[in-house]
Amino acid sequence: MAIRSGLLSKVSAVALAVTATAPAIAQSNLPLAQNDTPTATDGTAPQDRPAQAAVLPTTDAATAQEVEPNDAATSQDIIVTGTSIRGISAVGSATTAISRDQLAISGRSTAVDLLRELPQVQGLGFDDTPRVAQNAGGNIQRGSTVNLRGLGSNATLLLIDGRRIAPTGNVFSFTEANQIPVSAIERIEVIADGASAIYGSDAVAGVVNYITRKRYDGVEASARGTSAGGYEQWGASLFVGTTWKGGGIIVAYDHDERGEMLAGESIYLRQDLSRFGGLDNRIRTNQATSGLYGNIIVPRTTNNPLFPTAGRFDYYGVPATANGTGITAANLLLNQPNLLDVADYTTFLPRAVRNQVYAHLEQDLTDWLTFTAFGFYNRRDSQLHSLAQSALRTIPSTSPLYIPGIPGVTPGTPLTVSFSLARDIGGAGLTKIYDVQYQGSAALKASLGGWSAEAMVNLSRNRNCANCIPAFNNNVDPVALQAALNNGTYNPFSPNPASQSVLASILPSAFDRNRSTLDQYALRMDGPLFALPGGDVKAAVGAEYLRYSQWRSAIGVRATSDVPLAQANRNIKAAYAELFVPLVGGDMDVPLVRRLLLDAAVRAEDYSDAGSTVNPKIGITWDVVEGLSLRGAWGTSFRAPNLIENNPAFFSRVALATITNLSGDAAIGLTNTATNQTNVVSVTGSNADLIPETATNYSFGADFRPTFLPGLRASVTYYNIDYKDQIIGLQGFQASFLANATNRALYSAYIVPAIQPSTCVNGNRATYNPAYLAALARPTVASVDESNFCSARAVTYVQNVNASSVRQDGIDISASYQFATGAHNFTIGGTFTKILSNKTQIVSTGPVIDGRDLINYPVSARGRGNITWNTGPLTVSPAVNYVGPYSNNLPIAVNGLVQPISRVRSWTTFDLTVAFDFNKLDSAAWAKGLNLALNIRNITDKDPPVVLSSNGNANAGTLYAIDTQNANPYGAVATLQITKSF
Secondary structure (H helix, E strand, O other): OOOOOOHHHHHHHOOOOOOOOOOOOOOOOOOOOEOOEOOOOOOOOHHHOOOOOOOOOOEOHHHOOOOOOOOOOOHHHOOOOOOOOOOOOOOOOOOEEEEHHHHHHHOOOOHHHHHOOOOOEOOOOOOOOOOOHHHHHHOOOOOOOOOEOOOOHHHEEEEEOOEOOOOEEOOOEEOOOOOOOHHHEEEEEEEOOOOHHHHOOOOOOEEEEEEEOOOOOEEEEEEEEEEEOOEEEEEEEEEEEEEEOOEEEEEEEEEEEEOOEEHHHOHHHOOEOHHHOOOEOOEEOOEEOEOOOOEEEEEOOOOOOOOHHHOOEEEEEOOOOOOOOOOOHHHOEEOOOOEOOHHHOOEEEOEEEEEEEEEEEEEEOOOOEEEEEEEEEEEEEEEEEEOOEEEEEEEOOOOOOOOOOOOOOOOOOOEEEEEEOHHHHOOOEEEEEEEEEEEEEEEEEEEEOOEEEEEEEEEEEEEEEEEEEOOOOOOOOHHHHHHHHHHOOOOOOOOOOOOHHHHHHHOOOEOOEEEEEEEEEEEEEEEEEEEEOOEEEEEEEEEEEEEEEEEEEOOOOOOOOOOOOEEEEEEEEEEEEEEEEEEEOHHHOEOOEOEEEEEEEEEEEEEOOOEEEEEEEEEEEEEEEOOEEEEEEEEEEEEOOOOOOOOOOOOEEEEEEEEEOOOOOOOOOOOEOOOOEEEEEEEEEOOOOOOOEEEEEEEEEEEEOOOOOOOEEEEEEEEEEEEEEEEEEHHHOHHHOOOOHHHHHHOHHHEEEOOOOOOOOOOOHHHOOHHHHHHHOOOOOOOOOOOOHHHOOEEEEEEEEEEEEEEEEEEEEEEEEEEEEOOEEEEEEEEEEEEEEEEEEOOOOOOOEEOOOEOOOOOOEEEEEEEEEEEOOEEEEEEEEEEOOEEEOOEOEEOOEEOOOEEEOOEEEEEEEEEEEHHHOOOOHHHOOOEEEEEEEOOOOOOOOOOOEOOOOHHHOOOOOOOOOOOOOOOOEEEEEEEOEO
């Protein structure tokens, strides 16, 4: 079991939070309801809405009924995701809504935490942990994304009130999903369906739209505390609003701090996984996480019998009694290596401090013209630690550090040494990260008879330093280090740190600073055209101009100035139209057709660098009888390559990597026969030849709300996505390039066998196999470490390519039932997603596989259900989360034997929310507006499934005993929150 504090101590350690909310928080932790959006406008203060304790929102977005405004706002103020026409909801496509009440009671510090409870959201996206699949290994700044359907984070479009957000990133570009305070969000709408006809690029798998609060009178102040296995977290927020005739303003602020979790705090994340039947990854052939005194590594003719993972290498440990000088071969300890576990020095979850501010202003200028504006500022400062490793270095015979007479070392040949610099930096090296996002948007809205018009300006900026390393930390200059070994000024055999002058040359500061901008200008008009017997035909037309820019500044391991390493710009011109036609209305008395609605949209876009595209969408909703609706939608979507993906100046690298090799290819062979591993030279990065991705989406489904059972709601949706020319960074698949003979053939276009000659000398390119010269001629943003190039046996080209295609279909099911017995109110509900097939073709010439229920692919069965009981001031809501089983088809090799493909068991965890609303009591004035909520995730502290996979880069030490894409090592996570209103 992972190292965790007991559940009672978790709860007692959680700081109480005081939140001031004018109305009481809703009395239930409602299930994440599909096909529901609230009838109230997004800007309505809660006190202006009828109380709906333990009641799901009432407007069904899937049936596209026209939204009825309440007294607080007009229908043109309503924002509904998936349509450009105000006053209606999306036709044909299912919509999932997370209400303000659900956010408030959840105890989550970010909206992403709650979104990831949706079964449609797969765990393959970016996270602030070091994941490796779908390019997440390039998430150096530890950002977070939402990944609908498991089709990639960039296939899900994130919006705030329908506005785009400038991307972040350095190696990969993506939209950070944690941008505004949770207290500023009125609801979150999710459409897991293609929406490029409405929004343009990126809406392939769907759209997540944060709808913000607009008008409010009062003050909210909150604080929360969280305790989990490995980290603690606390936060506080303030929400203030006031209204006046014709206008209002709200301001929200949130501060959150989370402690650091080292990988060593969980047994699942350590290098030595022998307790699980895995490998002791502290030694991997001639690669090792050496301890204080270092090791000398010598080749041997047979496998090492004491250390199977060492393969054909012996380790000579430097004795602890050595003082760094006068060491002889007789002093060395054969196969008694100095080792440490990198997990004790490496951050799994970074320490993070986040500050967010959001403001919204609305003012009626006349009875027909309204000015609105919003802005936010979001800054996240993170820090993480890692072990400063030497990689492999050599000590030439001319160095004063040279030790002659070691068995197996030809006299006069260089010694191969492995050591850690932890002694020099006092343990683990520090990396600092900051990510700053700020955005402002303003609009003029005009009511022109029955029509509305809007002119909008949206300016978004991001700046980040994804890899800021202070001097004397873990930024190792391999050239300077080798020079210090050559002249003896750095002694890896001494227990004493090197001098500051030597360390200043070996461990310089470094940074990787990035900036991106988005300027969005839009004009839109919508309103009724003419009347039909079924209702008004409505239309929307609009045009947009967008300008993106990206900037990166980093100079190898010695980043000393902000001279741009790369710059790029993009301009986009877009025009769109949408038509809503009520073919049959409720007053027409057509048998079996209460309503028949049609919506058609089209959007054309012209890119300055990626060509042009036109994308249509058609949706139909058919209300058969009262309580039964059928719907369907069809459309095309696309995603243009972003400015980092298609520009090698931003990211390209040549480096040595170690991968599992079970292919049997004699032309490549093995570097280590004991562990079946091969060293390859990896060429990664951007690609100027990329083209836009394209997709065709269709879905159909039914919504059931029987009149004979008023509290029941049920929905089922079948969806189908045909996703072509998907851009993938093949580095995410490199670990499996040689995993078997099938993969060797599949990736043959990207693999060049190239065994180095026996005369190879590390660092002397004239002695290399010529295949490596072609790789080294490519651009690289960092210095190439060639200290072990002679061990390479192949070149792998793993840049971004339009290599993949996916055809996925599945079923989403949602149901809830509400009923009351006396003073007791109950809600039973749940959502479930089943992927029926995920036909995947990794490369265009390869076979089509069913890419589901395999490691690094979507898990086909995911679900969440809960029961909510409310009586008076008390609400209790237990919930269950289910992640289905899947196959580990990338097993490890133990003692040279490949383990069989194994089945990863399903993971079922239970949550509990308990809330108490003091407003329901006849209590003192101080208790008015006071609410208390306790939320515990994984309340039974259930261990995650053990997964021993060869997935990942062994050199990075990220071979865990857990698949962090589908489980986590935190155990029970308890959050306690109190709310109070003024």
